[in-house]
Amino acid sequence: MKQLILPTLAATLLLFSGCTKQPSPSEEPKIDPSLPKVSVNGHIESMSSIAFEWKPLEDSHVKGYFVYRNNPDTNDNKLNRHASVKSRFVSHYTDTNLKPNTSYVYRFSSYNKKFQESDASKTFRVTTSPLLSSVSFFDSIGNLPRMAKLIWRPHNSPSVKGYILERQTIEKAQWQEIATINNRLQAEYIDTDLDDNRVYKYRLRAVTYENIKSTPSDIAKVVTKPLPQEIQNIQATTTEPKFIKVSWTQSADKDLSYYNVYRSSTGEGSYNYYMKLNETSFSDEISEDGKNYYYKVTTVDLDDLEGLQQGTPAHGSTLAKPLTPTFIDALVQKGAAVLTWKNNDNRTKTYTVIKTTKKSWYSSTSVDLTGIKGTSYTVKDLKPDTKYQFQVMAVDENDIMSEPTEAVDVLFSTPDR
Incomplete structure (x- = not known):
């Protein structure tokens, strides 16, 4: 009563x-x-x-x-x-x-x-009076980068001093208090440090000056912004001299900002950040012949969200050196050295012979004899009683030279009188 x-x-x-x-x-x-x-x-x-x-x-x-x-x-x-x-x-x-x-x-x-x-x-x-109802309006704004924005209409009861925000995830079905808002007139809260492309649920409780929690509000569901899509069709060349050309299919993300390129010399473990690009291809200039690199490319959007790296990298290399010729013989005839060798690479256009003159045990001079077309060459004007060494290198159309052959020693002795 x-x-x-x-x-x-x-x-x-x-x-x-x-x-x-x-x-x-x-x-x-x-x-x-x-x-x-x-x-x-x-x-x-x-x-x-x-x-x-x-x-x-x-x-x-x-x-x-x-x-x-x-x-x-x-x-x-x-x-x-x-x-x-x-x-x-x-x-x-x-x-x-x-x-x-x-x-x-x-x-x-x-x-x-x-x-x-x-x-x-x-x-x-x-x-006793029924439990206070929560706010009359509670909603969310999703598709934000690693955050969720919650908005509500402030409670109209002057007995309310603030709010408690609760969150639920798929992994944690129990509602957890994540924030205390100490002002009845505050009407929004941004939850940060969230996972990408994840579903979160929120609800709000009003809190009175007696520290009594109201009934929960309606549930607001949020899906955070997904990461940019993974780059497709990344390719790297293996036939270009002194550079590797890397290319990929343009990202379909509408809020694309730029691409990040990562490079590794082994293809295993972590990749080092290499460059930032707005285009879908670039030429990686490398001085070393036959140098191998592995590449991965990611997309970065306008909110600085970066997509995942590819599971399989693109393997590229600069054009390798031609195969080394096989030295066949070096004969001394009439004060000259007749050199013969075998070609081992179809890319070979010319040959270079390295002539080394031994002046003493500790001193020698070398000269390159270039532009040789065939697989033999006669080195004239040898000096009597002088030791020579000869090596041959194959040269392709890009002037890339093979490794030299093993040195062949030639000694031109003074004829007996």
């Missing part, structure tokens, strides 16, 4: 110093019929409190008041002594820390200095 309450009650919902918890008596209460009964004027309730007001008792035999209450967690309605008010001049009592939307049963009595009680007052069944 809920009765009208006196106007003074609204200003006296705080606990009074004379109100204390007291355990249930060990025996049945001793009744003194001469003691005046408590006449309750009314009550008022919130989500977590119920306040009562009664008419003060002027009888000097009254020392205070007992408050009886049931335990709503049990099925019976047995009333136990719940608290005592230790002054007959106090006319209010507030029961706190109650559960929202829960019925409680009360009754009151006065007591004297021997703790004898008056007859019980009328019994009051009072239900």
Whole structure:
């Protein structure tokens, strides 16, 4: 039963110093019929409190008041002594820390200095206010880079001091509190450091100044922005002299910003960042012949999200050196050295003969004899009693030279007279 309450009650919902918890008596209460009964004027309730007001008792035999209450967690309605008010001049009592939307049963009595009680007052069944509803509007903005933006309409109750934001993921089905917003009028929150292309669910609870959480809001679902698509059809050449041309198919992402190129000399392990490009191809200039490199290319969008590297890299190399010829013979005839060799590479266009003249054990000079068309060559004007060494290199149309053959020693001795 809920009765009208006196106007003074609204200003006296705080606990009074004379109100204390007291355990249930060990025996049945001793009744003194001469003691005046408590006449309750009314009550008022919130989500977590119920306040009562009664008419003060002027009888000097009254020392205070007992408050009886049931335990709503049990099925019976047995009333136990719940608290005592230790002054007959106090006319209010507030029961706190109650559960929202829960019925409680009360009754009151006065007591004297021997703790004898008056007859019980009328019994009051009072239900605390329902749990506060959350905000009326709660929504999200998705497709953001590793973040989610949550927006809501501020709660219209002045009893609300802020909000608690909760999040749920596929891996963690239990709702987790991720943020506390300490201003009722705040209307947005950005959740950061999220995974790419992931689904997140959010809900919001209002929090009162009594630290009571409201019911949860509607659930807002967010999908974060996916990474740019993986680059397709990346290719690298193996037939170009002194450079490797790398190319790939243009990204279909509409918010493409640029490409990142990564390079490795082994094809295993991590790749080193190499360059930033806006085009879909480039020539990697390399001075070394037959140099191998492995390439991976990623897309970076306008939000600086970078796509994944390819699982399989593109392998490229500069044009390798021609195969080394096979030295067949070196004969001394009439003061000249006749050299013959075998070609081992179809790319060969000309040959270079390296002529080394040994002047002493520690001194020698070398000269390259270039532009030789065939597979033999006669070196004339050899000096008597002089040691020579000859090597042959194949040369292709790009002037790339093979490794030289093993050196062949030739000694032109002075003829006997």
